[in-house]
Amino acid sequence: MPTFNxxxxxxxxxxxxxxxxxxxxxxxxxxxxxxxxxxxxxxIVLLVGAWLVIDGQPATAVSGFSGxxxxxxxxxxxxxxxxxxxxxxxxxxxxxxxxxxxNEGEYYALTLFAVIGIMVLVSAGSLVTVYLGLELLTxxxxxxxxxxxxxxxxxxxxxxxxxxxxxxxxxxLYGMSMIYGATHSLDLATILHVQNVEWRNLMLFGxxxxxxxxxxxxxxAPFHMWIPDVYQGAPTAVTIFIGTAQKIAAFGMAYRLxxxxxGAYAHEWRMMLAVLAVLSLAIGNLLAIVxxxxxxxxxxxxxxxxxxLLLGLVEANPAGYSAAMFYAISYALTxxxxxxxxLAMSRAGFECEExxxxxxxxxxxxxxxxxxxxxxxxLAGVPPLFGFFGKLLVLxxxxxxxxxxxxxxxxxxxxxxxxxxxxxxxxxxxxxxxEGTDVRAQPxxxxxxxxxxxxxxxxxxxxxxxxxxxxxxxxxxxxx
Amino acid sequence: MLAEYWPVLLFIAVAxxxxxxxxxxxxxxxxxxxxxxxxxxxxxxxxxxEDARMKFDVRYYLIAILFxxxxxxxxxxxxxxxxxxxxxxxxxxEMGLFxxxxxxxxxxxxxxxxxxxx
Amino acid sequence: xxxxxIQLIMxxxxxxxxxxxxxxxxxxxxxxxxxxxxxxxxFSVACIWLLAEAEFxxxxxxxxxxxxxxxxxxxxxxxxxxxxxxxxEGFARYLPVGIIVALVxxxxxxxxxxxxxxxxxxMGEDPAAxxxxxxxxxxxxxxxxxxxxPFEIAAIILTVGIxxxxxxxxxxxGGVRHQSAAEQVAVDPRTRMRIVKMASETMPTETVPxxxxxxxxxx
Numbered sequence: 151m152p153t154f155n156x157x158x159x160x161x162x163x164x165x166x167x168x169x170x171x172x173x174x175x176x177x178x179x180x181x182x183x184x185x186x187x188x189x190x191x192x193x194i195v196l197l198v199g200a201w202l203v204i205d206g207q208p209a210t211a212v213s214g215f216s217g218x219x220x221x222x223x224x225x226x227x228x229x230x231x232x233x234x235x236x237x238x239x240x241x242x243x244x245x246x247x248x249x250x251x252x253n254e255g256e257y258y259a260l261t262l263f264a265v266i267g268i269m270v271l272v273s274a275g276s277l278v279t280v281y282l283g284l285e286l287l288t289x290x291x292x293x294x295x296x297x298x299x300x301x302x303x304x305x306x307x308x309x310x311x312x313x314x315x316x317x318x319x320x321x322x323l324y325g326m327s328m329i330y331g332a333t334h335s336l337d338l339a340t341i342l343h344v345q346n347v348e349w350r351n352l353m354l355f356g357x358x359x360x361x362x363x364x365x366x367x368x369x370x371a372p373f374h375m376w377i378p379d380v381y382q383g384a385p386t387a388v389t390i391f392i393g394t395a396q397k398i399a400a401f402g403m404a405y406r407l408x409x410x411x412x413g414a415y416a417h418e419w420r421m422m423l424a425v426l427a428v429l430s431l432a433i434g435n436l437l438a439i440v441x442x443x444x445x446x447x448x449x450x451x452x453x454x455x456x457x458x459l460l461l462g463l464v465e466a467n468p469a470g471y472s473a474a475m476f477y478a479i480s481y482a483l484t485x486x487x488x489x490x491x492x493l494a495m496s497r498a499g500f501e502c503e504e505x506x507x508x509x510x511x512x513x514x515x516x517x518x519x520x521x522x523x524x525x526x527x528x529l530a531g532v533p534p535l536f537g538f539f540g541k542l543l544v545l546x547x548x549x550x551x552x553x554x555x556x557x558x559x560x561x562x563x564x565x566x567x568x569x570x571x572x573x574x575x576x577x578x579x580x581x582x583x584x585e586g587t588d589v590r591a592q593p594x595x596x597x598x599x600x601x602x603x604x605x606x607x608x609x610x611x612x613x614x615x616x617x618x619x620x621x622x623x624x625x626x627x628x629x630x
Numbered sequence: 631m632l633a634e635y636w637p638v639l640l641f642i643a644v645a646x647x648x649x650x651x652x653x654x655x656x657x658x659x660x661x662x663x664x665x666x667x668x669x670x671x672x673x674x675x676x677x678x679x680e681d682a683r684m685k686f687d688v689r690y691y692l693i694a695i696l697f698x699x700x701x702x703x704x705x706x707x708x709x710x711x712x713x714x715x716x717x718x719x720x721x722x723x724e725m726g727l728f729x730x731x732x733x734x735x736x737x738x739x740x741x742x743x744x745x746x747x748x
Numbered sequence: 749x750x751x752x753x754i755q756l757i758m759x760x761x762x763x764x765x766x767x768x769x770x771x772x773x774x775x776x777x778x779x780x781x782x783x784x785x786x787x788x789x790x791f792s793v794a795c796i797w798l799l800a801e802a803e804f805x806x807x808x809x810x811x812x813x814x815x816x817x818x819x820x821x822x823x824x825x826x827x828x829x830x831x832x833x834x835x836x837e838g839f840a841r842y843l844p845v846g847i848i849v850a851l852v853x854x855x856x857x858x859x860x861x862x863x864x865x866x867x868x869x870x871m872g873e874d875p876a877a878x879x880x881x882x883x884x885x886x887x888x889x890x891x892x893x894x895x896x897x898p899f900e901i902a903a904i905i906l907t908v909g910i911x912x913x914x915x916x917x918x919x920x921x922g923g924v925r926h927q928s929a930a931e932q933v934a935v936d937p938r939t940r941m942r943i944v945k946m947a948s949e950t951m952p953t954e955t956v957p958x959x960x961x962x963x964x965x966x967x
Contacts, residue, residue: 160897167904171734174911178741215897256915263908270901282901289905293912639858646854686826688917694820695913699906701816705808706899709888721892724899731903735910744914 156214159221162202162229163269169195170262177255185254189244192258196237196265203229213275217337220275220410223625224475228272228402231479235394235486236265241600242490243387245592249498252297252385260297261391264290268395272402277326277336280406284322284367287399288315291392295384307383314376318366325359328352329411338411357415360407361422367400368456371429381449386496386503389445390489393452394482397459401478404463405471416466423460424556430457431563438570445503447570448488451529454567455481461560462544465551468626473543475622480540480611484528487604491522494591494601502589505574510583518591519578521605528608530571531564535612543619692744703732758859759799765852766792779825781845783818788849790814795856801876804884 157164173195176188203226211222240258247254267286274280292315296308330336332353333344365373381389408419434454441447459481462474495502495518502508512519528537541564548557583589591598611618623629706728714721739745769792772785790813797806876886891899 167731171731171907174738174907175734175741178738216894218895218897253915256911259911260908260915263904263911266904278895278898279901282898282905286901286905286908289912290908293908293915296916299916642854686823688827690823691820691827692913692917694816694823695917696910698812698816698820699909699913701812702906705812706891706902708808709804709884709891711888712882712885713888713892716889717892724892724896727900728903731900731907732910735907739910739914742914742918743920744918 156219158206159208159212159214160219161206162199163266163273165202166195166199166262166266166269169199170259170266173255173262174259177253177259180255188255188258189240192262193237193240195262196233196240199265200230200233200237203233217339218274218276218279219270220273222273224405224471225269225273225402227475227479227621227625228398229269231482232265232268232272232395232398235398235482236261236391238486238490238600238604239387239390239394241596242390242486242493245594245597246385246387246493246496249496250298250385252387257294257297257387260290260294264294264391265395268399268402271399272406274403274406275338275410277330277338277341277411280338280403281319281323281326284363284403285319287396288319291315291388291396294388294391295380297388298385301383301385303383304385307380310383311376311380314366318363318373321359321366322363325356325363328356328359332356338406341411342413344414353415354418357412357419358422360412361419361426364400364404364407365426367403368397368459369400369452370426370456370460371433371453372426374430374433374453377453378446378449381452382443382445382503386445386489386493386501390486390493393448393485393489397452397456397485398478398482400456401459401475405475408463409466409471413466420464420466420551423464424553427457427460427464427556428559430454430460431560435563435567435570438567441570442505443503444492444505444508444574447505447574448485451567451570452481452485454563455529457563458541458544458560461548461553461556464553464556465547467551468623468628470547470551472619472622472626472628473540473547475625476615476619477540477544479618479622480528480536483604483611484525484537484608487521487525487601487608488529490597490601490604491518491525494518494594494597495589497592505577506584507587507589508574508578509581511578511589513583514589515591517602521602522578523575524605524608526571526574528612530568532568533612534609536608536615538612539615539619689747696739696744699735700732703729755799759796761859762792762795762799762856765856766796778841779828780822780842783821783825784842784845784849786821787814787818788852790818791853792856801883803882804887 173188173192176191177185180187207223207226208221211220213220240261243257244254246252247257264287267283267288267290269283270279271283271287274283292308292312295311296305298304326336329341332349333341335341335344362373366376369377380392384392408416412419430453434450434452434457438447438450438454441450455477459474459477462470462477464470465473492502495507508522511522524535528535531538531541541560545557545560548554548560707725710721710725717724766789769785769788773782773789776782776785790809794806794809794814797803797809876883879886881889
């Protein structure tokens with residue numbers, strides 16, 4: 151029987167649900183000019199949510215609802231950064247949505263519901279909550295991708311995303327049913343401690359299917375097919391969500407399923423993850439080289455970054471998880487800034503998403519060219535930016551795990567990746583602007599200010615990365 | 631326990647039997663002298679210029695989706711009704727929360743005008 | 749004959765029908781036939797669930813999937829551009845398939861209840877029966893105590909479904925003429941009609957009779 155304490159654990163999620171409903175009703179009842187309130191309220195809701203997550207955080211891990219929901223330091227960090235990157239996305243997206251006549255109210259409400267899904271997913275203590283959190287997240291995401299109804303590209307992306315996503319969900323569910331069949335339990339902690347599983351092979355099949363589901367959510371090769379089309383086709387205001395908060399969620403899901411539930415099979419899934427990592431690094435980096443569309447380039451770059459993230463998971467111990475979590479956060483913040491710049495440069499009727507659009511940006515808006523340079527360097531892993539330390543830590547963890555060859559592969563592809571990130575920088579600084587175009591940032595002061603802070607934070611967190619990493623380590627019980 | 635479904639089976643058998651019987655009686659007892667004109671589709675007296683099977687409006691889809699969602703909601707009410715008296719007030723609160731969320735969705739649909747046919 | 753064997757045969761029979769119908773769903777060219785096969789698939793699976801004494805799930809599958817989801821599928825099929833050549837061949841073409849689907853369903857149901865009526869229980873100990881509860885009540889107890897959180901999340905997912913459907917398909921078309929009863933009733937005569945009183949005028953010639961005080965209305 152649920153107790154009051156259970157609801158106390160769930161406070162941030164309950165609060166966000168109420169807030170999402172309020173915003174939904176505001177969208178239905180407010181008229182014209184008053185709707186601006188929805189935008190600001192959504193941002194405040196997310197920030198207050200982050201505060202609730204931190205403020206009510208118990209000292210040790212607690213669980214509620216018969217162990218279905220776990221509130222521990224890992225979930226805390228993942229939730230805080232999901233909420234913060236979503237708040238960034240709302241700030242960046244306002245002008246974009248207005249210019250394209252995309253229904254804002256539903257955008258904010260659906261995103262908030264998706265964030266609730268993320269929070270449930272990263273706090274899941276049972277296969278049921280993993281699946282329901284994932285469904286809440288993906289169902290909202292399918293609709294968000296299709297939100298620009300008059301764009302054929304957007305509808306096509308949504309259909310691809312939906313069909314492949316449904317297939318992946320089905321695979322995951324199939325794997326979960328095998329795990330349940332082999333262990334007679336849905337509870338992750340119980341699954342972890344089941345001795346002498348009756349049908350070990352059934353269990354291994356379950357593990358494989360769980361990996362397929364995780365690989366799809368991360369967008370790791372060979373489950374990456376949807377990434378480029380969805381990144382390009384979705385409205386940029388939605389792509390940024392798939393590129394930031396969803397990656398944090400995918401890490402959380404991988405951690406909950408693989409470590410909290412299937413930790414006894416680490417020996418088996420480590421090898422599978424290593425294969426996924428190598429494929430992702432190779433496919434992501436090599437195909438990114440030939441891209442001319444910046445959104446597609448970032449899509450392939452995501453695939454390669456997920457390869458790096460998997461390097462951390464391969465170690466299958468707290469040190470590796472904390473490195474992978476640090477990597478997920480660094481990638482999410484960098485990617486938020488990258489899409490933020492695309493959003494800032496786009497206007498009504500003009501999507502600033504071709505690399506050629508950035509030609510000679512330095513002559514037109516030197517400040518944004520500088521910010522873009524920071525972002526590209528961070529994605530490439532140039533010291534002393536945020537992305538560099540992320541890469542360093544996961545490579546270190548792969549070596550510690552005894553996967554020296556994997557670390558070498560990672561380092562080689564990091565150098566190959568340097569090429570296409572630097573190409574964007576070169577285009578901005580050394581090419582002449584295309585005649586007859588006028589690429590400038592929107593005169594939206596909150597956007598400019600927050601975007602600048604976001605990009606400069608990459609530099610600041612690169613120089614002072616210690617505290618954040620220590621926070622990640624503490625979450626996994628490492629006291630340095 | 632499944633033997634309790636015997637009346638259901640009887641019901642289905644009677645329904646099917648009645649359906650067939652009525653058709654057969656009509657076929658045997660009625661006079662049937664079809665001509666080409668009698669069998670032609672009737673459209674206000676002039677030649678039919680369009681096929682009867684055309685694309686449905688997407689609005690039907692919206693209605694169907696909303697129907698499914700509220701149908702599912704009802705499906706959750708059945709097990710609730712069986713345990714309501716055992717669980718007491720807390721069951722009322724639980725279902726209240728569930729319904730409240732859907733009522734919010736309903737208010738949204740209504741206010742958005744999705745239930746208007748125009 | 750061994751009752752357990754009968755039950756096993758029934759299980760495999762339902763399973764075979766379900767798999768065969770599922771194969772038909774993806775191989776049949778005519779989408780209406782495919783939808784009908786899907787109905788058969790759901791129905792066979794519901795029978796298997798009934799065999800396993802998961803009665804509530806079986807009924808829910810019939811009510812929700814066969815009743816509601818398949819209606820949606822039919823709508824979707826009809827919204828798509830079906831090849832008119834196939835459709836024009838008419839009702840007679842669907843009839844055999846429909847009859848076969850219906851007959852197999854009937855046979856399944858008879859088999860199901862017939863076997864069950866002999867009072868056999870071969871599927872292992874049923875926890876609901878052991879606790880002296882009906883299957884639905886057993887499910888209710890689990891759903892509203894242990895699985896409360898997933899239940900409430902399901903409500904959020906359903907709400908997201910509503911929002912997504914409205915956000916993606918609702919379009920207000922301009923220029924649609926329609927009658928608004930509320931506006932018609934709320935009309936105030938004073939805003940619609942103006943009575944102008946004026947003195948009678950005489951025409952220049954004597955032959956025309958004087959004009960009565962006129963009532964002027966404005967639209």
